[in-house]
Amino acid sequence: MSLALSSLRFRPSIVYRRCLATASTSTAPAKTKFSQSLDNGPSFEDFLSEEPAERIVLGNTKGPRLPSYLKTSIPSGESFNKIKRDLRGLNLHTVCEEARCPNIGDCWGGSKTSEGRNTATATIMLMGDTCTRGCRFCSVKTSRTPPPLDPHEPENTAEAISRWGLGYIVLTSVDRDDLVDGGAHHFAETISKIKQKAPHILVEALTGDFAGALEHVSLVAKSGLDVYAHNIETVEALTPYVRDRRATFRQSLKVLEHAKKEGVQITKTSIMLGVGETSEQVLAALKELRAVDVDVVTFGQYMRPTKRHMKVDRYVEPLEFNQWKTVAEDLGFLYVASGPLVRSSYKAGEYYIENVLRKRRQDNASIPPSDSKKPLMLPENRL
Numbered sequence: 572m573s574l575a576l577s578s579l580r581f582r583p584s585i586v587y588r589r590c591l592a593t594a595s596t597s598t599a600p601a602k603t604k605f606s607q608s609l610d611n612g613p614s615f616e617d618f619l620s621e622e623p624a625e626r627i628v629l630g631n632t633k634g635p636r637l638p639s640y641l642k643t644s645i646p647s648g649e650s651f652n653k654i655k656r657d658l659r660g661l662n663l664h665t666v667c668e669e670a671r672c673p674n675i676g677d678c679w680g681g682s683k684t685s686e687g688r689n690t691a692t693a694t695i696m697l698m699g700d701t702c703t704r705g706c707r708f709c710s711v712k713t714s715r716t717p718p719p720l721d722p723h724e725p726e727n728t729a730e731a732i733s734r735w736g737l738g739y740i741v742l743t744s745v746d747r748d749d750l751v752d753g754g755a756h757h758f759a760e761t762i763s764k765i766k767q768k769a770p771h772i773l774v775e776a777l778t779g780d781f782a783g784a785l786e787h788v789s790l791v792a793k794s795g796l797d798v799y800a801h802n803i804e805t806v807e808a809l810t811p812y813v814r815d816r817r818a819t820f821r822q823s824l825k826v827l828e829h830a831k832k833e834g835v836q837i838t839k840t841s842i843m844l845g846v847g848e849t850s851e852q853v854l855a856a857l858k859e860l861r862a863v864d865v866d867v868v869t870f871g872q873y874m875r876p877t878k879r880h881m882k883v884d885r886y887v888e889p890l891e892f893n894q895w896k897t898v899a900e901d902l903g904f905l906y907v908a909s910g911p912l913v914r915s916s917y918k919a920g921e922y923y924i925e926n927v928l929r930k931r932r933q934d935n936a937s938i939p940p941s942d943s944k945k946p947l948m949l950p951e952n953r954l
Contacts, residue, residue, distance in 0.1 A: 694741040694742075694743055694777070695741070695742050695743070696711075696744060696745065697743070697761060698720055698744045698747050698757060699717055701714045701717035701718065702717070702745035702746050703715060703717060703748040704817060706813065706815050707881040708873060710876035710877060710880065711745060717747065720750075724761070725761040728765070729761065729769070730768065732769060732772060738773060739775070740772055741800075742762065742777065743778070744758060744777075744778065744779065747779075755788075755790045755791055758776060762795055763794055766795045773797045774795070774797050775796065775798035776791055776794075776799055778799070778800070779801070779818075780801065780822050783822045783825065783826075785829045788826050789833050791830075792830045792835050793834070798836075799827075799835040799838050800841075801823055801826045801830070801838075801839075802841040803823045803860070804843055806842075806849075807821075807856065808848075809846060809847055812847075813846055820856075823840075824863055827860070831863065831864050838864065838865045839865065839867035840867075840868055840869075842868065842869070842871075843873040845873045845885050846873050846881070846883075850949045851949075854898065854949060858902065860904075861904065865904070867905060867906045867907070867908075868907055869907070869909065871909075871911070871912065871914050872887055872892075872911040872912070886911075894949075895907075895909050
């Protein structure tokens with residue numbers, strides 16, 4: 572070790588004072604220059620102007636504005652909180668949350684009827700929260716390789732549902748094209764366990780199209796469910812632009828037709844309005860659905876979940892929804908739910924028990940066709 576290094580090593584105070592003096596000397600001119608710049612710079616008064624400030628408008632001013640009838644309150648309540656706690660505790664997912672449904676507080680909150688029945692409805696999403704398809708309207712996350720199925724999910728789902736005291740439950744799922752059977756066995760097992768634990772609960776299964784494999788549709792249809800639902804989502808002409816390329820209008824019709832052939836009493840579908848459809852296209856879709864004996868149809872307003880999804884073409888007025896309800900009933904649908912905030916599973920238990928099940932139990936005969944001479948009054952096409 573050199574003498575210079577040795578002296579530095581044993582005299583740190585001298586080194587510190589020398590460094591401090593050097594730093595002070597080198598930074599002083601820079602600090603003075605900066606202070607002068609501040610002194611010579613603009614003052615607060617220079618930023619003030621007598622001219623009015625330019626108005627800045629945030630958001631999308633070209634698109635249609637959200638009407639007041641589509642705004643909902645923040646969800647809360649005892650029933651809502653209980654369902655949410657149980658879902659978290661059992662690691663279950665719901666389409667209500669994943670798809671950002673505006674009715675989550677209304678459906679989960681529910682109410683008691685005069686007969687003491689709980690009208691709360693929850694839509695459990697089976698097979699995880701990651702879909703293998705990418706529809707342009709849906710906010711559920713997507714991946715080509717979702718996580719594997721949870722083997723305990725059927726049991727956990729049945730256990731949670733049996734706790735809630737509901738009279739009606741909707742089961743849906745993400746599309747799992749990565750699985751050999753599309754998840755049909757998983758779906759059927761869940762329904763079977765629910766019926767074992769709570770046989771009084773009515774079960775609706777809202778499935779995908781299983782890539783057109785009708786044997787998988789049969790498996791779910793024969794699992795003991797009460798309602799088989801599959802959504803066409805939109806009219807045939809817009810299907811390639813709204814849904815994933817692997818989903819087709821004709822394929823969806825075949826799913827609904829096959830489920831009815833397998834003995835399902837009630838089949839159901841849903842249509843979004845406000846994505847660019849015409850009245851003639853909607854009427855044609857309704858006639859196609861009746862041709863395969865679909866019993867229930869719901870109409871709702873498409874609402875853009877994020878800026879990454881397709882835009883809303885227009886917001887449909889409540890009056891037009893009422894008109895479509897009349898048109899569908901005249902075509903012979905057993906029940907129609909139609910409104911801006913209606914979704915496929917919106918208050919499903921309420922309308923099913925009050926309108927559909929009662930009629931089926933009173934009369935098992937087929938629904939008579941509507942009077943063909945009665946003219947259909949289409950909603951005005953404002954596109």
